Amino acid sequence: MHIVVIGNGITGITCALNIRKLDPGSEITVVSSESEHFFSRTALMYIYMGHMKYEHTKPYEDWFWKKNRITLIHSHVNFIGAEFKVVNLENGRMLHYSKLVIASGSVPNRFGWPGQDLQGVQGLYSLQNLNEMEINTRGIREAVVVGGGLIGIEMAEMLTSRNIKVHLLVREKNYWSNILPEEEARLINRHICEHHINLLLETELKEIISDEFGKVKSIITSHENSIDCQFVGLAVGVKPNIDLLNNSGIESNRGILVNEYLETNIPQVYAAGDCAEFKYPELNDPPVEQLWYTGKMQAEALAKTICGQKTAYRRGTWFNSAKFLDIEYQTYGRMTASLDENQGTFYWENRGGKKSFRVTFNKQDRSLVGFNLLGLRFRQALAEEWIINKKPVDQCIIELAKGWFDPEFSKLFTKDIQNKFLSDTNLKLAV
């Protein structure tokens, strides 16, 4: 059996490694035009900031792949011939496959702004983008980053680390407010300003202005303000990278359409990770999942299916994490920006305004929905156990100390949180 995997990101590589574990006999080939070896995309920002070099972002040493008989091909896929089960590569090679996994990832969104193709305007997703950014930002003084999400704040942090003045344009009322409830979003707003990043809320990009050499010179915001800058970072989300599908007969919408087994409409062709779109997503689940964790979990399920143990992908108890400049974020359970009418919530913030704790629960039976944590660390296994068992929120608060994951000697806030929970009159009214 020859399994060809397109894409060597976390999804493609996790899939290949899990297939190797389950089926020592199969032939596995991974094709990527981005890099010769698997590296961690999440670490791109740290390369720019000088915390790490590219080599540090590779989770496996280069000899590892040969030893595990995973063939790596550093080339671009031009065409998928699903009818004859072949993949044509840019370097002229043709690969025959028994099973094909497409894990081609994403590309940054661009929304047709005037001037979006000028020199010095770019998104950040790939190693190539990082290289561009290195060149585009050399010696510059001011930059604009568009987008109040995870990549936006990362780009702002990267640029700030090089002493470049950053203007961060956020369309919403607060930073990342489609995910974060208002209190958390405001906490992050303040932290962004503390880093001397010029946070412009409810502001959109209208136009990018060129200088005489075709380089970005300034931008104009939706409020008709002009901001001088030599770089514009577009961080307004990503979309599935599906250019390679053309005329292959593989069905797609925004992404490559798959069922719960990550099977496409064509037998023996699968898609997973950022590029896949679930045809029938479960209630409240987004059809396209563009996260490191979900890519990894999809790949694990898919590897089983490919090796004969047909396994449906289940997202399981929701969790996610991020870091906003210096403040870590962890979330467990389905935490939404605004509450469901059946839900109650409790929020605590420390006096310095850099740590916060939120628990949300169902009003009717007081069962736990989930946690949002900023600047605090909490045990995932425990949070999951409590969420799955629908533990009453009051019991969770009593047993809170069991869950902290902060380093030894850290100041813990168990008592503060418990006291506020008890005295929170709003909460009592809400019950």
Next chain:
Amino acid sequence: MSDQISLSIAEPGKSHPLQKTGTTLIAMAILSVFIALFGPGKQHPFIFFWLIICLTISGTVIYSLPLFKGPAGIKNNGIMHQKLTNRGAVAWGIAILITGFYILLYWFPYLLEGLIRVMDPLSLLLKGKEANQWFMYGFFYTLAILVMGFRFIVKYRHVRYQVIRTISVMFFQLGFAFLIPAFLEKLNEPEFYFSYFWPLKYTYLFPSDVGNLISSGNIGFFMIFWGAVMTFIATPILTYKYGKRWYCSWVCGCGGLAETAGDPYRHLSDKSLRAWKIERWMVYPILTFITLTTVLLWLNSWKGGAILGGISGTFAGWYGFFIGSIFSGVIGTGFYPIMGARVWCRFGCPMAALLGIIQRFKSKFRITTNGAQCISCGNCSTYCEMGIDVRAYAQKGQNVIRASCVGCGICASVCPRGVLKLENLAEEGRFEKYKRPEDVKG
């Protein structure tokens, strides 16, 4: 595009004016050392002593001030870009400077005469006699731990584990490894380091040292008792409860220097599987060698030199030269800017080897991975001074249980997702992997 793409040739960040002031003062301190060396140190010990101390301390403090600027947090910006920390020309220069200093110290101390004399006033005060090269060395060693410890505390001030741990190494170096041994000498008692034990301070259980201590009366007996208790009773118990960190990153002077002065170089350790193999082939044979040598010396002394004659003594001599001087001093410290700060601790230290065996097989200590939260970014592995590929464990949801881990906790500090935690928990289940509840159910 290949892997060799150069993403690191960035414009180095502009230095803060305070950093420039700081380096100026440190440069003047070094200049004072040179001037003292050429003679004036002997004539004006007081002036040079205070000049060197004040310039070094004020220089480091002022250099560290910009770290206070802005919110607390991990700020490793530019470490991979700067010549000082990225094995650049400056790093090589410093490596040669320190290595050269060690060579002079061990084999040509008379060339350092001018500097040794600068230490006389302090030595007379503490020990009641003139300084020798070891007092001078101890002084600078302690100064380095104190000033660089201050810098470390500023840098990691948001992590209390790091702050308390660093105060601990500073305390043990200043008190147990510098002041107390000096006072003991002043009281005409044997010079004894209560923070070093066999097998790191291997001579403490050699028959000759034990004999000397016995001859100095009650305090000598106490010292032998202390050494034996620490090696045979306290070491296994403390390592069982807390892991080898209780010693390696909280008490030990070698560890103390690595954690403070060596902090800017912790990312230079080799993380390859090859390096791990070399580590195991070096550190355990060294432990075996010093154990055998100790046993032979005792057998020999018991039989009145009848078994081996002078051979075991020769063994001890070689060990002292190759391991004690060349490895732990010249290479261990001199190569900080090239190979990272824990070369000796990782590849050579017999104490670390012994503690490591206990930590690996019989200890409550582990670094816990928080569920499936790892994003494989590699900060933990990059900044592990012991060259442990922490990420390899974390991304599988596995706990990190490794003989070499000194428990410095930097992996947990630099992790951008809060995935790692140093813990002493029940021994049972410490090797178990995290599984998603969905997978457990099948």
